[in-house]
Amino acid sequence: MRVVVAMSGGVDSSVAAGLLVRAGHDVIGMSMQLYDQAGSQTSDAGPSSRAFGTCCTIDDLHDARRVAATLGIPHYIVNFEREFADTVISNFVDEYASGRTPIPCVHCNGDLKFATLVSRAEGLGADFVATGHYAQVDLDPASGRYLLKRGTDPAKDQSYFLFTLTQEQLSHAMFPVGALDKAVVRDRARELGLLVAEKPDSHEICFVASGEHTSFLEERGTSARGGAIRDVTGKTVGTHGGIHRFTVGQRKGLGLSSPIPLYVVALDAANQTVTVGPKESLERSELTASRVNWIAGTAPTSGTRVTARIRHRHQEAAATLTPLPDDRVRVTFDEPQYAVAPGQAVVMYDGQVVVGGGWID
Amino acid sequence: MRIYFDHNATTPVDAAVAETIARVMTGEFGNASSVHHFGQRAKAILDEARSAVAALIAAEPSEIVFTSGGTESDNFALRGVAEALEPTGKRHLIASGIEHEAVLVTLRALARRGWKTTLLPVDHSGIVDPASLTAAITDDTAVVSVMHANNEIGTIQPVETLASIAHDRGALFHTDAVQSVGKIPVDVRALGVDLLSLSAHKFNGPKGTGALWIKRGARVTSILTGGKHERNRRAGTENVPGIAGLGVAAQLAQKKLTGEATRLGALRNRLEEAILARVPGTAINGSREPRVPNTTNISFEAVEAESLLIALDLEGVAVSTGSACSSGTLEPSHVLRAMGLPSPRTQNSIRLSLGAGNTDADVDFVVAKLPAIVDKLRSLTRAKVRA
Numbered sequence: 001m002r003v004v005v006a007m008s009g010g011v012d013s014s015v016a017a018g019l020l021v022r023a024g025h026d027v028i029g030m031s032m033q034l035y036d037q038a039g040s041q042t043s044d045a046g047p048s049s050r051a052f053g054t055c056c057t058i059d060d061l062h063d064a065r066r067v068a069a070t071l072g073i074p075h076y077i078v079n080f081e082r083e084f085a086d087t088v089i090s091n092f093v094d095e096y097a098s099g100r101t102p103i104p105c106v107h108c109n110g111d112l113k114f115a116t117l118v119s120r121a122e123g124l125g126a127d128f129v130a131t132g133h134y135a136q137v138d139l140d141p142a143s144g145r146y147l148l149k150r151g152t153d154p155a156k157d158q159s160y161f162l163f164t165l166t167q168e169q170l171s172h173a174m175f176p177v178g179a180l181d182k183a184v185v186r187d188r189a190r191e192l193g194l195l196v197a198e199k200p201d202s203h204e205i206c207f208v209a210s211g212e213h214t215s216f217l218e219e220r221g222t223s224a225r226g227g228a229i230r231d232v233t234g235k236t237v238g239t240h241g242g243i244h245r246f247t248v249g250q251r252k253g254l255g256l257s258s259p260i261p262l263y264v265v266a267l268d269a270a271n272q273t274v275t276v277g278p279k280e281s282l283e284r285s286e287l288t289a290s291r292v293n294w295i296a297g298t299a300p301t302s303g304t305r306v307t308a309r310i311r312h313r314h315q316e317a318a319a320t321l322t323p324l325p326d327d328r329v330r331v332t333f334d335e336p337q338y339a340v341a342p343g344q345a346v347v348m349y350d351g352q353v354v355v356g357g358g359w360i361d
Numbered sequence: 362m363r364i365y366f367d368h369n370a371t372t373p374v375d376a377a378v379a380e381t382i383a384r385v386m387t388g389e390f391g392n393a394s395s396v397h398h399f400g401q402r403a404k405a406i407l408d409e410a411r412s413a414v415a416a417l418i419a420a421e422p423s424e425i426v427f428t429s430g431g432t433e434s435d436n437f438a439l440r441g442v443a444e445a446l447e448p449t450g451k452r453h454l455i456a457s458g459i460e461h462e463a464v465l466v467t468l469r470a471l472a473r474r475g476w477k478t479t480l481l482p483v484d485h486s487g488i489v490d491p492a493s494l495t496a497a498i499t500d501d502t503a504v505v506s507v508m509h510a511n512n513e514i515g516t517i518q519p520v521e522t523l524a525s526i527a528h529d530r531g532a533l534f535h536t537d538a539v540q541s542v543g544k545i546p547v548d549v550r551a552l553g554v555d556l557l558s559l560s561a562h563k564f565n566g567p568k569g570t571g572a573l574w575i576k577r578g579a580r581v582t583s584i585l586t587g588g589k590h591e592r593n594r595r596a597g598t599e600n601v602p603g604i605a606g607l608g609v610a611a612q613l614a615q616k617k618l619t620g621e622a623t624r625l626g627a628l629r630n631r632l633e634e635a636i637l638a639r640v641p642g643t644a645i646n647g648s649r650e651p652r653v654p655n656t657t658n659i660s661f662e663a664v665e666a667e668s669l670l671i672a673l674d675l676e677g678v679a680v681s682t683g684s685a686c687s688s689g690t691l692e693p694s695h696v697l698r699a700m701g702l703p704s705p706r707t708q709n710s711i712r713l714s715l716g717a718g719n720t721d722a723d724v725d726f727v728v729a730k731l732p733a734i735v736d737k738l739r740s741l742t743r744a745k746v747r748a
Contacts, residue, residue, distance in 0.1 A: 028671075028675070074674065074675065076671050076674075078667055078671075079667060119741050120665075120668055120671075122741055123668045123672060123737060123738045123741050124668070124671060124672050124675060125675075125737075
């Protein structure tokens with residue numbers, strides 16, 4: 001069977017490719033060029049170029065190529081710069097400007113890897129696109145539908161970033177490392193003789209260097225217009241340099257002196273206002289979300305019990321869901337949750353299975 | 362089965378060339394600058410290669426400076442002339458918009474150091490109009506650089522006319538002949554140029570060797586400084602094995618030049634006609650004449666060139682989409698863009714460049730495979746548009 005593997009140059013997708021080769025598949029490695037990875041490092045690129053983040057650099061592309069050579073598979077770098085700019089980066093910029101906190105990885109998975117790349121793969125006679133995500137996809141024989149499940153390593157589970165996948169997309173998806181622990185993946189990398197076996201994990205957003213996201217946004221047209229910082233009663237307590245510098249739940253960088261720790265509670269794009277308050281004011285016992293994707297293709301019944309995750313590293317909380325019209329959902333938590341950030345995703349689970357997810361309003 | 366249709370990227374090293382390189386590398390290790398026996402042997406090898414390269418382009422051996430290849434030769438020509446003529450007050454450089462990056466990026470670097478630069482436009486034909494040079498050139502122009510044959514579409518530029526326009530205004534003329542030397546007869550004096558770049562690996566020689574021909578008397582400053590190698594024009598111990606290989610490749614190329622040009626031209630034309638006839642929505646990019654005989658650049662309507670290249674590679678056929686950058690990614694061709702082709706066409710064109718090993722069977726194989734591959738890619742494009 002012909003499979004295209006999206007190779008980032010990291011250990012997970014490298015091992016994914018290796019396991020597919022071992023299983024006897026006809027494997028084609030592809031790495032996505034998402035922005036001018038080479039230009040950001042060459043002196044002749046001129047003064048306007050700046051270094052992007054630490055992941056997906058030209059070195060990562062080289063690593064992917066070397067892994068492919070070790071595995072004896074063809075490898076291509078495909079240019080998705082335009083698609084990446086049009087979908088992932090533009091969404092990232094727009095969301096921050098609206099006072100929301102985006103998750104670009106979700107768009108990259110749903111709009112590039114399991115859309116554009118799948119279509120490219122089909123053109124090459126490949127029915128599947130595999131990635132190094134810690135997640136699992138199973139065909140449920142009872143319903144005939146695909147199930148999206150967590151990766152078995154709880155510390156590495158990445159199902160949160162895949163909640164937008166449709167049944168059609170899942171039917172083309174393979175996650176070869178999803179049933180393995182990270183330590184086992186590294187062991188496999190060593191067995192396969194892959195040079196990336198000891199490569200550190202990446203954590204940051206790949207196209208923005210750590211601590212640079214403000215300048216990244218401002219270079220792309222986000223207004224640096226400041227505004228007022230108000231407390232929860234509406235009293236002005238300070239000023240700020242643009243709401244794109246803030247995220248709900250943020251504590252550092254407010255520039256306020258206060259006897260009690262203050263957190264960002266809300267961002268108002270229309271009035272360029274940042275609202276701050278004590279930790280208790282971040283508590284929410286329910287949220288609504290839009291553009292919900294139900295993995296099974298249809299909404300579950302109202303009152304369905306789930307555990308819900310409101311950001312990647314969030315400790316999931318028990319909740320009850322109420323599907324709303326227009327692909328929306330209300331999630332009511334048993335216990336109040338801190339820092340429900342608009343723009344982040346709420347992903348709902350039934351045990352190991354992803355029920356669905358949506359974008360927090 | 363692997364078919365190689367990317368000879369403008371590089372060519373396989375001829376067996377006789379490889380044998381010479383291996384023999385020189387192991388048996389003739391001397392430094393050509395050394396006075397003793399070993400040095401003399403190495404020097405003799407350089408002299409022989411220099412004569413062979415000179416003969417290939419109808420030049421004098423003393424006018425040949427060995428370099429590391431086309432990129433260094435282009436840098437040497439442009440930077441060397443710029444530095445030599447800076448004291449005369451000349452501050453202007455001209456090149457065509459379809460030059461290789463070795464010229465374009467070098468020009469940009471010089472522009473940052475205060476040189477004025479002008480890029481000559483081309484139209485759909487992919488051929489520079491001499492009138493545009495007449496309009497652009499000034500008494501300040503130090504050098505005009507227009508390639509002999511374009512690497513992506515193969516069109517041959519009117520170098521004789523352009524060089525004469527340059528000389529009328531007191532400018533030097535450089536031509537990047539990397540894609541023509543070894544493919545068609547090249548006579549530096551008939552072309553009327555002052556500087557000419559060539560590269561060994563484009564005509565079955567080794568990578569990492571080439572030459573800059575500098576017409577006797579032309580003022581060019583060295584860009585690599587150090588010892589007095591290459592008549593004090595290019596410092597650095599000579600790559601004797603590579604240069605020996607270049608010499609043999611030049612001899613072989615000269616010997617079979619006309620015959621091979623005729624054979625490849627016929628093969629290329631058959632390939633083109635068959636593709637145009639059997640794959641709907643195809644067109645040749647650029648003028649079909651004058652063109653180097655081995656090159657064709659074809660656009661496939663509603664097909665992403667990147668996918669077509671990969672699909673062909675998976676079938677064992679190596680083609681290209683123009684120039685590949687260092688990371689091996691595919692970019693829209695600056696040549697097709699400079700020709701004013703609309704953006705879908707710059708994204709759906711591939712280059713097939715033929716060479717010594719190619720046969721009728723290779724052409725038949727590609728022509729048999731292409732229609733189904735293109736159909737499949739088009740059906741997905743249409744599906745995406747509908748969705």
